[in-house]
Amino acid sequence: MVKMMVVDDEPILQEYLRSHIDWKLYKVELCNEAKNGVDALKKIEKNTPDIVLVDINMPFMDGIELSEKLKRKYPEMSIIILTGYGEFEHARKAIGLGEIGFITEPFEKEKLLKSVIKAKNIMQKEKQEKANLENHLHFVKEWLFNYLVSSDYTYDDEQTYTLLKNLGIHMFSQKYLVSCIEIDKIYQNMEELKERSLCKFAVSNILNEIVETKDSHIIFNGPEGRIVSILEFDNEECNNINIEAFEKVCRLVKQYLGFTITVGIGSVQTGFRGIRKSYLDALAALQNKFILGCDRVIEYDNLNLFGLGNGLYPAAINEDILINLRLGNFNNVEAKLKEILLYLKSQKVTVEYAYAAFMGLISLLLSYMTECGNDIQSIFGKNFSPFSEIKNKDSIDEAYNWLVSLFKKALQSSANNRITRTRKIAEAAKNYIDTHYPDQDLSINKVASSVYVNPSYLRAVYKKEFGITVNEYIINVRMNKAREHLKAGNLKLSEISELIGFSDASYFSKCFKKHFGVSPSEYEIISK
Numbered sequence: 213m214v215k216m217m218v219v220d221d222e223p224i225l226q227e228y229l230r231s232h233i234d235w236k237l238y239k240v241e242l243c244n245e246a247k248n249g250v251d252a253l254k255k256i257e258k259n260t261p262d263i264v265l266v267d268i269n270m271p272f273m274d275g276i277e278l279s280e281k282l283k284r285k286y287p288e289m290s291i292i293i294l295t296g297y298g299e300f301e302h303a304r305k306a307i308g309l310g311e312i313g314f315i316t317e318p319f320e321k322e323k324l325l326k327s328v329i330k331a332k333n334i335m336q337k338e339k340q341e342k343a344n345l346e347n348h349l350h351f352v353k354e355w356l357f358n359y360l361v362s363s364d365y366t367y368d369d370e371q372t373y374t375l376l377k378n379l380g381i382h383m384f385s386q387k388y389l390v391s392c393i394e395i396d397k398i399y400q401n402m403e404e405l406k407e408r409s410l411c412k413f414a415v416s417n418i419l420n421e422i423v424e425t426k427d428s429h430i431i432f433n434g435p436e437g438r439i440v441s442i443l444e445f446d447n448e449e450c451n452n453i454n455i456e457a458f459e460k461v462c463r464l465v466k467q468y469l470g471f472t473i474t475v476g477i478g479s480v481q482t483g484f485r486g487i488r489k490s491y492l493d494a495l496a497a498l499q500n501k502f503i504l505g506c507d508r509v510i511e512y513d514n515l516n517l518f519g520l521g522n523g524l525y526p527a528a529i530n531e532d533i534l535i536n537l538r539l540g541n542f543n544n545v546e547a548k549l550k551e552i553l554l555y556l557k558s559q560k561v562t563v564e565y566a567y568a569a570f571m572g573l574i575s576l577l578l579s580y581m582t583e584c585g586n587d588i589q590s591i592f593g594k595n596f597s598p599f600s601e602i603k604n605k606d607s608i609d610e611a612y613n614w615l616v617s618l619f620k621k622a623l624q625s626s627a628n629n630r631i632t633r634t635r636k637i638a639e640a641a642k643n644y645i646d647t648h649y650p651d652q653d654l655s656i657n658k659v660a661s662s663v664y665v666n667p668s669y670l671r672a673v674y675k676k677e678f679g680i681t682v683n684e685y686i687i688n689v690r691m692n693k694a695r696e697h698l699k700a701g702n703l704k705l706s707e708i709s710e711l712i713g714f715s716d717a718s719y720f721s722k723c724f725k726k727h728f729g730v731s732p733s734e735y736e737i738i739s740k
Contacts, residue, residue: 214332215243217261219252219278220294221270229265233321238329249273253281260286263331268295288338290331353379355664357432360484361390361440361491363528364667366657372484383428383444383484390478390490391458392498393419393439394575395471396506408582412439415473418464423457434491436530437579438498442487445480458509472507474498479512495527502568525555525569530576535669537580539634539676542623546616549573553612566608567599570615574598577622584626591625592618637663638677641670642685649689650713656682686713691727694720698736705732 218229226245235242243261246252248270256264264282268275279291356375359365367375376383395411416431416439423429427444434440458475466472476498478490493512500510529548536544552573556566581588588596598618605611644662648654659682660670674682690712697708706717714720725731 213239213241214263214335215241215259215261216263216265216328217244217246217252217256218242218265219246219249219270219275220265220267221247222267225267225294233325238325238332240328240332249275249278249281252278256282256286261289262335263290263292263328265292265294265328268293288335290335292327292331349379351664353381354432355661357430357440357442358434359661359666360442360487361434362488362666362668363531364657364660365485365488367484369484381428381430383430386427387445387480387482388484388487388490389443389445389480390487390494391441391443392434392476392478392491392494393441393461394474394476394498394501396474396501408437411469411471412437414469415439415461415465418468419461422461422464423454435534436576437582440491440494455509455511462507462509466507474501474506475509476501477509477511477513492527495530499525499527499568499572502571503564525552530572533573533576534580535666535672537577537619537623538669539672540623540627541672542620545619545623549612549616549619553608556608566611567602570602570611571599573615574618577619581622581626586622586626591621634673635677637665637670638673641674641682642678645682645686645689649686649693650711652713652715654686654713687723687727690714691724694724694732695728695735698732701736708732 216235218226220226230242240263244255244259246255249266250272252264252266253273266275266278270278275293275295279293282289282291356379360372373383393415395408395415412433419439419441420429420431423441423443425443425445427446428442429444430442432440455477458477462473462475476494476496478492478494478497481487481490497510497512497515500515501508504510529552533545533548536548552569556569559565561569578588581591601614602611605614640663641659644659645654648658648662651658656667656671660667663670665673671682674680674685678685680688693712694708697703697711703711705721709715709717709720712720714723721732724735728735
């Protein structure tokens with residue numbers, strides 16, 4: 213429902229608009245009335261309408277002056293001017309303010325409705341476009357933050373700073389501390405999994421309110437379904453990190469939301485590249501929640517106090533597992549799981565450590581299944597209870613075999629969804645390259661950024677779907693475009709080089725000869 217206010221000093225018009233038009237039929241609500249511009253400004257502060265229908269001639273403040281004030285203070289508001297035939301030229305001034313238009317008096321009902329509906333449609337379209345832009349920016353930010361903590365992050369500090377600045381984020385590559393927050397629950401069915409997104413949103417809000425820093429505090433949904441927090445400090449502040457604030461978040465979540473969370477705190481690192489190291493340390497701390505218990509804050513720097521070392525196994529392995537799950541490559545998934553098993557055996561870990569590692573892997577698997585939209589109960593059974601299952605196994609090898617069977621079953625169930633998703637990503641990347649091949653800075657990172665995945669995942673997806681690498685396809689497109697230009701014979705070699713994304717004509721010539729077996733000049737002769 214769109215709210216509309218009428219500003220006119222004639223009671224007859226106000227009465228006519230109230231009683232002769234069924235505004236609800238057009239999803240418009242008459243929210244307020246005012247007799248002049250001064251009265252209107254006061255009332256609009258208390259109840260802001262979407263559309264204002266304003267008479268041009270009023271005492272104290274006329275319609276033009278009111279419109280100017282409203283447009284300065286409420287730029288998204290739509291204004292329709294009511295004017296007499298003799299005031300046409302004066303009313304034209306209002307058009308320059310960006311209003312929908314004006315209606316001459318005496319007006320026809322149909323003309324008034326047409327103007328109001330037009331204003332409503334334009335306003336709703338602008339709101340939708342704004343919402344779409346905000347959603348897009350949010351998606352891009354989530355991708356960039358996930359890229360910062362991934363193993364694929366290759367940008368230098370200046371490139372990262374520029375990217376962040378373009379998104380309205382001001383981080384200055386000082387000291388950073390990453391924390392990972394995990395909801396302490398294994399979800400049994402799809403409904404509970406859907407609720408998790410609401411829970412994460414609520415936790416993120418509490419985290420943002422309680423944990424403060426003089427500089428940036430970035431909170432986003434990270435890999436494996438966790439909440440990730442990046443705190444930026446200056447050199448002085450980083451020596452006084454308030455761990456108690458994280459502990460307060462745990463208490464408030466338990467008290468007001470009715471569930472518990474565990475927070476893994478990484479180490480303080482310097483520069484944008486240090487964010488990845490702090491993130492891995494936070495994961496290592498979080499891995500130990502099955503040993504130290506849930507509903508608490510675990511600091512990486514204090515792990516040795518508990519005699520726990522750094523973590524159960526290298527946290528980066530989880531990223532490889534998740535990528536291969538998305539690709540449907542069971543052999544690679546199984547190889548990574550085997551790597552974890554051998555690591556646990558070589559470290560001679562306790563039974564509790566093994567439980568912790570396996571439960572972490574199950575949590576990773578459930579995050580992947582949520583991503584694919586799979587129902588846990590339909591795949592693993594109504595009474596699926598992973599921790600009980602693991603505890604009932606007689607050996608670590610038996611527990612491992614059961615774990616592998618879960619991954620295999622999940623991959624088989626999500627095959628159709630995965631094929632559709634990977635094909636769409638590969639096609640989107642291909643289309644981006646077809647359009648942006650003249651860009652001299654075109655790279656795997658830039659293409660991956662355009663389709664919101666990390667470069668490693670895109671490399672694997674593209675090779676699987678098209679049989680060639682992303683870089684090979686970029687070269688193919690550029691060389692074929694160069695061949696077309698050479699056949700046309702109307703451009704210099706340096707011009708062709710620049711048009712297809714090469715800054716160096718001699719390097720372009722080498723690439724062309726390597727690709728086609730002849731130099732560009734030889735090809736020109738042959739093609740004529």
